[in-house]
Amino acid sequence: MKSIANARRISMTWMILCLGGTVAVGFFGIAYFSAHPEVAGPVTENHERVFIELAKLLFNPWIAGVLLSAILAAVMSTLSCQLLVCSSALTEDFYKTFLRKTASQRELVWVGRLMVLLVALIAIAMAANPNNxxxxxxxxxxxxxxxxxxxxxxxxxxxxxxxxxxxxxxxxxxxxxxxxxxxxxxxxxxxxxxxxxxxxxxxxxxxxxxxxxxxxxxxxxxxxxxxxxxx
Known part of the structure; x- marks a missing residue:
């Protein structure tokens, strides 16, 4: 990138497009399901399903499958990043800093793996609550x-x-x-x-x-x- 100004314009353009699309899906869902209450049951129970239900109702099953797979891709990429960030923070900033300052690299690798497992178990417990x-x-x-x-x-x-x-x-x-x-x-x-x-x-x-x-x-x-x- 040649300048900060160009980087700022590009990042803000994509941010506006993404957020604008998200807001548009919400407004379109309100209009569509208000006009078609007979298919609004899943969305009424859980408003977070609006994108899923719109994709299933308005698109060919093949296209809907691609759109729904985008949700899984976003979830998996975010989940993997967050697991690694939490594991690194707990291992380097807490375990090594306060508990074992002389820990070897091999020990830190195993602690990091255990932290990934611990964070994953906590996330599963939170997701198991139907009220969340x-x-x-x-x-x-x-x-x-x-x-x-x-x-x-x-x-x-x-x-x-x-x-x-x-x-x-x-x-x-x-x-x-x-x-x-x-x-x-x-x-x-x-x-x-x-x-x-x-x-x-x-x-x-x-x-x-x-x-x-x-x-x-x-x-x-x-x-x-x-x-x-x-x-």
Whole structure:
């Protein structure tokens, strides 16, 4: 990629197309199943089946099979990536850092395999609960990720005054806010919104109590200069 601007345009174009298609499927499903309530039973019971039911109803079985296989492909690719990420994080960031700093590479490989099995068993247990819905679990997980790390990432590229303690405070406040908001269901508001706001405030307040290191300021200014040159 020759410039950051081109990369930004390409990534945003594909993101808009993907999200626009997803929203369009939802609106089309609302219109179609409202007009044909006799076939809306599976979707009424579980709204997450709208794409599956539309593919089965509107397309030739061969084409519907290809469309439905896309769901399995997305699930398998995401699942494999998440299993590896969780395994690596537990092995390197927890086991090696806190439990066995002198662990050999062979030992870490076996621990990583056991972590994959452990995470898979936890996922199976969660999926076995008929009351759990993929959309609900994913939205809760992304609320935690978004509120904990979103403000840190955004503020780190927009403000050179953020400190390490400010970033840690933002991560903790964002995660705790999401968990508490979900448990008490306050105001019926999606938990990422208050989590993002409180995390941003925590970053600003705690950062103002200290000062960023000279190295952090230099890296920020160097990155900003590179960005301006590539506009």
């Amino acid at each position: 819905r993929v959309l609900g679990l994913v939205s809760y997980a992304w609320a935690g990720f978004g509120a904990a790390f979103g403000p840190v990432v955004l503020i780190s590229v927009l403000w050179k005054g953020m400190t390490r303690n400010g970033a840690l405070a933002g991560i903790l406040v964002g995660a705790i806010t999401v968990i508490a908001w979900k448990q008490f269901n306050l105001l019926g508001l999606y938990e990422i919104i208050p989590g993002f706001i409180f995390a941003s405030l925590a970053i600003y307040v705690v950062s103002k109590l200290g000062a960023p290191s000279a190295g952090m300021v230099q890296r920020f200014e160097a990155a900003e200069q590179d960005y301006n040159l590539n506009k």
